[in-house]
Amino acid sequence: MAERHINQRAPLLLAVLAAAAMLAACGGDKGDKASQTAAKVNKEEITVHQINFVLQRQPGLKPDQAEAASRQVLERLIDQELAVQKAQEQKIDRDPRVVQQIEAAKREIIARAYAERVGETVSKPTPDEVSKYYNEKPALFKERRIYSLQELQIEAKPEQYDAIRAKLGSVKSLAEFAEFLKASDLRFNANQAVRAAEQLPLTSLDAISKLKDGDSMVSPNPAGLTVLFLVGSRSQPVEEAQARPAIEAFLLNQRKADLLQKDVKALRDAAKIEYVGKFTAPAAGAASAPATPAEPASPAASGLDAAAISKGMGLK
Numbered sequence: 001m002a003e004r005h006i007n008q009r010a011p012l013l014l015a016v017l018a019a020a021a022m023l024a025a026c027g028g029d030k031g032d033k034a035s036q037t038a039a040k041v042n043k044e045e046i047t048v049h050q051i052n053f054v055l056q057r058q059p060g061l062k063p064d065q066a067e068a069a070s071r072q073v074l075e076r077l078i079d080q081e082l083a084v085q086k087a088q089e090q091k092i093d094r095d096p097r098v099v100q101q102i103e104a105a106k107r108e109i110i111a112r113a114y115a116e117r118v119g120e121t122v123s124k125p126t127p128d129e130v131s132k133y134y135n136e137k138p139a140l141f142k143e144r145r146i147y148s149l150q151e152l153q154i155e156a157k158p159e160q161y162d163a164i165r166a167k168l169g170s171v172k173s174l175a176e177f178a179e180f181l182k183a184s185d186l187r188f189n190a191n192q193a194v195r196a197a198e199q200l201p202l203t204s205l206d207a208i209s210k211l212k213d214g215d216s217m218v219s220p221n222p223a224g225l226t227v228l229f230l231v232g233s234r235s236q237p238v239e240e241a242q243a244r245p246a247i248e249a250f251l252l253n254q255r256k257a258d259l260l261q262k263d264v265k266a267l268r269d270a271a272k273i274e275y276v277g278k279f280t281a282p283a284a285g286a287a288s289a290p291a292t293p294a295e296p297a298s299p300a301a302s303g304l305d306a307a308a309i310s311k312g313m314g315l316k
Contacts (some may be wrong), residue, residue, distance in 0.1 A: 038074055041081040050077055118263050119256035130247045134240045139209035141238045144197045147208065148231040150174055154181065154188040156224035164225060165218060174229050196236070198246075 036048040054073045055061060061069055087093055125133075134141050152174075156164060164186070171177040181188050200208060207217060211230040219226050 039078055041078055042085060044081055044085065046074065046077045046081060115260050118260050122252065122255045122259055125248055125251040125255075129251060130244055131240060133247050133251060134243060139205050140197050141240070141243050143209065144235070144237050145209065145233045146194065146196050146236050147200070147233045148192075148194050150190065150192045150229040150231055152178070152181070152188050152190050152227040152229075153221060154186055154224045154227065156186055160184075160186070161225060164227075168216060168218065168227060174231075177227075192231075 037045045038048050038051055039046045051070050051073050054077070055066070055069060058069065084093075092098060139145075154164065163184075164181075167180050168177060171180065178188075178190070197205060197209070208228070208230070211217060213230055213232050216227055216229045219228070
């Protein structure tokens, strides 16, 4: 049983090793440790502050779960501390690759903190702005549907496109179209999924929302054509009050991303940036990729967390 318990905790131990290295590299608050000690591991202490920091990164934790979660976190931190101490004993923390990873993590954390600081200056969307967005996106809200979709990724050459489109317009079923592709020695992959409107790419939603059950649409892909069949759909509209939290989050994140992009551009314009060596002539159109949170997804019309909504169908 002990061996099984250790094996179950191993992934958790690995997951927190990087954080431990960061805490060691950045230093800690030694002044509070004496009164906030949760455990001692050899000569080092694990504090309540460290436990609380981990718990803060576990959203949805209920008050009655806090005590048990705290003890689980403490056990993980003890495992973590033991691993760190052994690594330091073996001078692993001085390995150039480890040092490089620590420095990269530090830069990422600092840059993200700056991005969050910039985002704090953004004002929340007003009720009128939320209503305007709601009314401008009927396919997401008032006319929201749940779509049953089938997708074919077809490998084809440009000179074959017309014949494929012509056949698609004349067939009565997806099976008949698939038989045509096989007979024409055209390779394809088929996928299917059920997706709500907010789980579809915003750039494609308007076109898909205009399809009737049994309709299809064609779009190019790097290898040929993508054919999307709407097998069926059902109406499931969402009231503005239900959609409001997700719309507010979406608009706020969009504003933050726009502001950060402008801020980074201003920083680049004011800085002296010199490309060296093979990077002397950067590719045309190359631009910085600001350290922003994930690109905002379409708002969750169902009232779910907007950050959890997929950017695309994910049919592959």
